[in-house]
Amino acid sequence: MGQRVGVLAAILAVLLAVVSIASHRTHTAAIIQKASANDSWQRYQSTRVKVHTLELGESLVQVFGAKGGSSEKAMADFAAQKKSQESKGKQIQEEAEKAQESGETEERRALRYDLGEGLLEVALVTSSLFFISHKKMFPVIGAIAGLIGLAIAATGLLIG
Template sequence: MEASEISEFMEQQEKASETHMMAVSFSISVLAVLVALVTVLSHRAHTAAVLNQSRASDEWNLYQAKKIRQSNIATTISLLQVLKPGDAAAEKQIADFRQHTSKWDSDLSESEHRAHALEMQVEAEEHRASRYDAGEALLQIGVVLASITLLTRQRIYWLVALAIGLVGLGYGAAGLLAH
């Protein structure tokens, strides 16, 4: 080989390396944007889970308050029956109390149903958030591995980074599709 051929060959290698490094840099940018998107989705899913858990707790508190009220009225009915048996005013009050407690039975059932439904939503959001978290972690690993490619100039790190990034993107998409 002549000196000019060697010089020309080296120039071609540098251009190829430069083109390859531009592709690596671009892929790092894309992976970083995907990390940001999946992170936002993850935060939103975690927030939704917390809000639904708070709503479920509120619903269970309402259920418990109604149950306590119902128990207090049952005790009052028992006391009225013992202390004032046959008293017309007491009997009217007992009838009113029984009417309230029968309405509260249906209210209790509705509260319990709403609380269970909210708890199911919490589980669904936590499942979705877990998928986003896994996708976020894998995409971040992809960014780091692609960055290592810039330092080492070894293509294998970039290929592994892209593969891991695709898996991370798959987890993020699975979070979107989860119900």
């Protein structure tokens, strides 16, 4: 019986290592996606500031009532630049939203891996209690906790 429990503990330890690595890598991916989203949101805000600056330029030309070719050219330039910045801003906004959603997906996946990792740790410790107590219930409880932990961790693969 002791040899079987030892093999069970070894299998649980390997599964724990795999799930733990997956958890850490997924947390890292979530952080990278969140940072990417933050960078995109900063670029989006920059385009919005440029649009507001161009709108201010248009307003100043109108307020001061400048007439002639140079004011019309300035208004046309403002309008063209504003259209370009608004288009660029929409594209950046889509990138930011996509990166943000990807980060949230990775966080949900990491949570599953964390729960699975925790149950595999409980399974390993519980199974190891057999060697101290020589009671068969500990490896049984450990095997059940290990299966549940593995199942929860496996659901992390389905997210996304």
